[in-house]
Amino acid sequence: MSGEKLKVAIVGSTGYGGVELIRFLLGHPEVEITSVISSSSSGLPITDGFPHLSEIVLQNLEAVDPQAIAEKADVVFTATPSGVSGKLVPELLAAGLKVIDLSGDFRIKDGAVYETWYKHEAPAAELLEQAIYGLAELNGDAVKGSEFISNPGCYPTATLLGLIPALDAGWIDPKSIIIDAKSGVSGAGRGTSLMTHYAEINENLKVYKVNKHQHIPEVEQCLSQIAGEPVTVTFTTHLVPMTRGIMTTMYAGLIGTHTEAELVELYRHYYEGRPFVRVREAGKWPATKEVFGSNYCDIGFAVDERTGRLTIVSVIDNVVKGAAGQAIQNLNLMMGWDETTGLLLSPVYP
Numbered sequence: 001m002s003g004e005k006l007k008v009a010i011v012g013s014t015g016y017g018g019v020e021l022i023r024f025l026l027g028h029p030e031v032e033i034t035s036v037i038s039s040s041s042s043g044l045p046i047t048d049g050f051p052h053l054s055e056i057v058l059q060n061l062e063a064v065d066p067q068a069i070a071e072k073a074d075v076v077f078t079a080t081p082s083g084v085s086g087k088l089v090p091e092l093l094a095a096g097l098k099v100i101d102l103s104g105d106f107r108i109k110d111g112a113v114y115e116t117w118y119k120h121e122a123p124a125a126e127l128l129e130q131a132i133y134g135l136a137e138l139n140g141d142a143v144k145g146s147e148f149i150s151n152p153g154c155y156p157t158a159t160l161l162g163l164i165p166a167l168d169a170g171w172i173d174p175k176s177i178i179i180d181a182k183s184g185v186s187g188a189g190r191g192t193s194l195m196t197h198y199a200e201i202n203e204n205l206k207v208y209k210v211n212k213h214q215h216i217p218e219v220e221q222c223l224s225q226i227a228g229e230p231v232t233v234t235f236t237t238h239l240v241p242m243t244r245g246i247m248t249t250m251y252a253g254l255i256g257t258h259t260e261a262e263l264v265e266l267y268r269h270y271y272e273g274r275p276f277v278r279v280r281e282a283g284k285w286p287a288t289k290e291v292f293g294s295n296y297c298d299i300g301f302a303v304d305e306r307t308g309r310l311t312i313v314s315v316i317d318n319v320v321k322g323a324a325g326q327a328i329q330n331l332n333l334m335m336g337w338d339e340t341t342g343l344l345l346s347p348v349y350p
C-alpha cells in the first residue's frame, strides 16, 4: 500500500463493530489498516475467528499496547465495551493518537449522569469536555480538525436524526416525545447471552431495559441542546429476531398545523448536503432492509390530524450508520476528506 495513506489501527477488531470497520476501511482509498488489535487473541490470525476475511486480511492480531499502536498508526478506532474505552482512550490520546471511540463512555458530558446510567466510574471531566459528539449531520463542523471523537450510540443515531429537524423548528412539543425502538441482535455485540441465544430470540420479540436504557441520557442531552430546555423522553427498546437493523418509531404532539408535505420539505432542507439521510415522500415508510449494510438513515412520517400527533419512523443499520460507518464518516470529516469517502455502498438487497 502507498506510504501516503493514513495509517489506522482498530482496537476491538474481533467484535462486530471492529470487523465492520475492517470491511469498510479495506475499501477506503485514503486509509491503510496498520494493526488489528485484540486483548484476548493477540498473535493469532484474525481469520481464526473470521474466516470470511481469509486471503483479505493477512495481519495477525496484536496486543493492546498504546505506545506500539502509536508507532504504527496516526488514528485509532476503539470498538471496545463501555468501561474498557474509558480507561484505554486516555492512554491512546497520551500516546499522541487521534481517537474515534465507538463506546458510550465519552458521550455524556456530565460524569454523574454517566455513572447513574452506565454504572461505571466516569472518565475525567476534561476528557468528557474534549470529546466531540460525532453525530456527523449535527456536529460535522466540530468534527472537522478535531482529534477525539465520541461516536454516537446506535439507537440515539436513528432517534436523533428522526427528531432533530422537527424539534429544532419548534414544530413538536418537547414534553411529548415517545420513542419505540427495535434492534437486531448484532446490536448486543458478538458475545453470547441468553438474551440473544437463537432459541430464545428466534420467533420472539422482547422488550428490555424499560426506562433504564443507557441511551436515554444521550438522547435527552442532545434534544435538550436543540430545544434549549431540559427534555425527557419515554424510550423503550425491543430485541427483534433479525441480524442487523434498527427501527425507531417516534411520536410527538404537533405545535401548530403542519402537513406531511411541509414536513418532507423541512427535513429535506435540514439535511441538504448531508448525503446519508434520505427523507421519504409523504406517506412512504422506510424499512430496515432498505439500509442493510449501508451508512444511510431513512426517515418517513405521518401527521395524524385526529390526535394532533406526528409519527416519525427512522431506520439505520446499527453496525454501519449506528457504529462503524458513522465512525468512518467522522474520520473523513476529521481529515477534511469528502464525508462519503469509502462509504458509498448501496444497501444489500434483498
Ligand SMILES: NC(=O)C1=CN([C@@H]2O[C@H](COP(=O)(O)OP(=O)(O)OC[C@H]3O[C@@H](n4cnc5c(N)ncnc54)[C@H](OP(=O)(O)O)[C@@H]3O)[C@@H](O)[C@H]2O)C=CC1
Binding pocket: 011, 012, 013, 014, 015, 016, 017, 018, 037, 038, 039, 040, 041, 064, 078, 079, 080, 081, 082, 084, 102, 103, 104, 152, 153, 154, 186, 187, 188, 189, 190, 191, 318, 319, 322, 323
Ligand atoms: N454492535 C453495535 O451495533 C454497536 C456497538 N456499539 C459500541 O461499540 C463497541 C463495540 O461493540 P461490538 O463490536 O458490538 O461489541 P463486541 O462485543 O462484538 O466486541 C467488543 C470488542 O472489544 C474487545 N475487548 C473486550 N475487552 C477488551 C479490553 N479489556 N481491551 C481491549 N479490547 C477489549 C473484544 O475483543 P478481544 O476480547 O479480542 O479483545 C471485542 O473485539 C461497544 O462499546 C458497543 O457498545 C455502538 C453502536 C452500535
Ligand SMILES: CC(=O)N[C@@H](CCC(=O)OP(=O)(O)O)C(=O)O
Binding pocket: 081, 082, 102, 103, 104, 105, 152, 153, 154, 183, 184, 185, 186, 187, 188, 189, 214, 215, 237, 239
Ligand atoms: C440489541 C442490543 O442489546 N443493543 C445494545 C446496544 C449497546 C450499545 O451500543 O452500547 P453503548 O452505545 O452504550 O456503548 C443495548 O441495547 O444495550
